[in-house]
Amino acid sequence: MEWEIVMGLEVHTELATKTKIFCGCSTEFGGKPNTHVCEICSGMPGTLPLLNKRVVEFAVRTGIATNCTITQHNKFDRKNYFYPDLPKAYQISQLYLPICRNGFIEVKDKDGNPKKIGIHEIHMEEDAGKLVHDEFEDCTLVDYNRCGVPLLEIVSEPDFRSAEEVLSYLTELRSILQYIGVSDCKMQEGSLRADVNLSVRPKGQKEFGTRTEMKNLNSFKAIARAIEYEAERQIELLEDGEKVMQETRRWDDNKGYSYAMRSKEDAQDYKYFPEPDLPPIEISDEYIENIRKSLPELPEAKKARYMSQFGLPEYDTGIITSDRSFVKLFERTVEICNSPKDAANWIMGELMKMLNDTGTLPENMSFDQDSLGKLINMIKAGKINRGTAKTVFEKIFTENVDPEKYVEENNLGLVTDLSAIRPIIEQVIADNEKSVGEYKAGKTQAMGYIMGQAMRALKGKAPAQEVQKILKEILG
Secondary structure: OOEEEEEEEEEEEEOOOOEOOOOOOEOOOOOOOOOOOOOOOOOOOOOOOOOOHHHHHHHHHHHHHOOOEEOOEEOOEEEEOOOOOOOOOEEEEOOOOOOEEEEEEEEEOOOOOEEEEEEEEEEEEEOOOEEEEEOOOOEEEEEOOOOOOEEEEEEEOOOEOOHHHHHHHHHHHHHHHHHOOOOOOOHHHOOEEEEEEEEEEEOOOOOOOOOEEEEEEOOHHHHHHHHHHHHHHHHHHHHOOOOOOOEEEEEEOOOOEEEEEEEOOOHHHHOOEEOOOOOOEEOOHHHHHHHHHHOOOOHHHHHHHHHHHHOOOHHHHHHHOOOHHHHHHHHHHHHHHOOHHHHHHHHHHHHHHHHHHHOOOHHHOOOOOOHHHHHHHHHHOOOOOHHHHHHHHHHHHHHOOOHHHHHHHOOOOOOOOHHHHHHHHHHHHHHOHHHHHHHHOOOOOHHHHHHHHHHHHOOOOOOHHHHHHHHHHHHO
16 A cells, blocks of 8 residues: 655744843853743742743744734733643643734755645744753753743644655745744754654545654754654554554654654643733734835745856755855855855855865854955966865865965965976976877877876966966977
8 A cells, every 4th residue: 555644843943032032031042050040931929921022023024934924913822731841830822813824835845846835823932941851860850041932833734745845844944034033043952843743644545644743853864764764653553453643752863763752632631721911912014014124035035046146056056045154155255256156166065065074064154254255266366276275265164264364374376487387397397208208199198197297296386277388388
């Protein structure tokens, strides 16, 4: 029997506000445990939440950028559940009137065709704290620093049919969130994470199968592996005549399998009711329009412009526009060297190589944004050759050197004085009589060897065209 995977995603993204959603505590990542906590986010009796207006702004920005309808009268609700990492024992979220609804993001399916993934809703809520399990002391500690950090939960429709579509959607969504400045989307810090709701059904069947939810997946690699594993697990159960249980599962990426955590809850299990301490939110047409006008050029529009304006390949533009760090570097480099193709080639080539070799994430690149443009200009001006430029770029990437100063201080510039080049070439010819004889006898490939010896003797510091020209003059 041929099976079909059906998936929907719940993506949680921490917003890039300086303070939490209902209090003035810092949202900065990495502080000492329980140092970014106050009476409000720790749930002390008698305290009242006060909504951070930037959270509403960021939610509306996200909704507009993902083609959603903005719910102009929306409100918060209480989600009651046993939260060991939320001291109030409930979460302030949105159920009945979420701030954004009925949007979509266009992705590529596994065959490369465009496909719209529906967004059911986007709602605002507060994040929970973090549990730290201490195996040595046989206890669990709680860090409340993350408690109350503002979140958007972006809930898709069950429109995914492959892991490729999921990753395409997440890549596009991450780019949008970064472009509009609402989140840094650092998955390694938990500021972007996804829950995957997955079921399988016989190909052609309209009814959905029983779904499971895999919680808090925080890397693209883990998401792809978890989808493959869970689909195979469910198919095996059904083919053996067993039933799939509706449950929440935890993915262990190190061991490569998932395990059941608890039965999957429905909305009624959370005993939602309207949040009594926060008034409804009223959003005007003017407010929405002002935010719409303030949005920057989004990834798909930027990609189309790069292709039409600069003549760049679709694949290259897709990579460059996938991350704001690449976009900033590319656009600054083009400003300096006025050569989009050279800028794209260096980013797609040497930069990607250095990122892979060093395990550096794009957002952690620390070299001066002007350096790549300066380097390209030095090549165009004939001051260095490409081989030297690659060496210099490695120093730019790892040590943030200034390319012009580094070339000068290390005497790496090209020798352009022909009177200094010619004697060295004459000596190379004298030292390679056999190859010279073969060339004069008609073996034109011998020139390549002689040329290589000449460039070696000149330590790669002479323009190749000039070296070749002098060789041909001497050899006739």
